[in-house]
Amino acid sequence: MTREEHLRRWSAAHGGTAASPLVRVWLDGVRRTASPLAAAGVPPAAVTALGLALALAALAPAAAQAELGGRWALGVPVLLAVAALADGLDGAVAVLGGTASRAGAVLDAACDRLADAAALGALWLLGAPALPVLVALGAGQLHEYVRARAQGEGVTGPGAVTVSERPTRVLVAAMFALGCGVYPGAATTWAAAGAWVGAAAALVGLVQLLVAVRRELSASR
Numbered sequence: 001m002t003r004e005e006h007l008r009r010w011s012a013a014h015g016g017t018a019a020s021p022l023v024r025v026w027l028d029g030v031r032r033t034a035s036p037l038a039a040a041g042v043p044p045a046a047v048t049a050l051g052l053a054l055a056l057a058a059l060a061p062a063a064a065q066a067e068l069g070g071r072w073a074l075g076v077p078v079l080l081a082v083a084a085l086a087d088g089l090d091g092a093v094a095v096l097g098g099t100a101s102r103a104g105a106v107l108d109a110a111c112d113r114l115a116d117a118a119a120l121g122a123l124w125l126l127g128a129p130a131l132p133v134l135v136a137l138g139a140g141q142l143h144e145y146v147r148a149r150a151q152g153e154g155v156t157g158p159g160a161v162t163v164s165e166r167p168t169r170v171l172v173a174a175m176f177a178l179g180c181g182v183y184p185g186a187a188t189t190w191a192a193a194g195a196w197v198g199a200a201a202a203l204v205g206l207v208q209l210l211v212a213v214r215r216e217l218s219a220s221r
Contacts, residue, residue, distance in 0.1 A: 044099055054080075056118050058083070132192070159209055160208050163204050
């Protein structure tokens with residue numbers, strides 16, 4: 001499949017959203033990585049499941065550092081990064097292999113929500129207070145529900161690209177977990193800061209999305 005065809009199919013799968021230059025670079029890398037997997041007949045659902053398993057596995061080093069000390073948390077950003085890569089690959093494998101389906105899209109969305117919870121759970125295990133973790137989790141889940149519901153009402157594309165898209169959630173959790181591993185003596189402070197940053201971003205992103213969706217739905221009446 002050519003680069004242009006892959007971009008066209010990605011845009012169609014995302015409600016006609018045009019890929020930005022940065023997204024194009026990401027998609028080029030994903031296409032090259034996914035091509036041999038698609039050629040080998042690897043099921044996209046298997047890649048989706050692998051991504052979720054890696055995200056859940058990030059809880060283990062977080063729990064190990066909380067229990068044993070040391071620098072176990074250094075494994076958290078690594079696992080979250082590889083999980084994020086797998087999350088990008090499953091859709092590309094489906095598109096390149098011609099196996100994209102609505103069931104696969106639903107599975108991917110469900111696994112993404114669980115992976116988001118795992119990333120925040122890692123910060124909680126590393127010492128973040130429950131309040132910002134729950135706020136970040138709740139606002140993030142509501143963010144995606146609002147988007148899905150708005151699309152069901154006719155909103156095309158994402159509605160708005162907010163400050164709390166999934167890459168931001170993963171990056172925040174990974175970055176502050178890395179701080180926990182590099183500075184184990186201040187792990188609780190790093191984890192708490194990450195949870196509060198995640199909560200603030202989730203709330204701002206939710207407001208951004210609600211405003212954009214309301215505007216678009218009002219304009220389409």
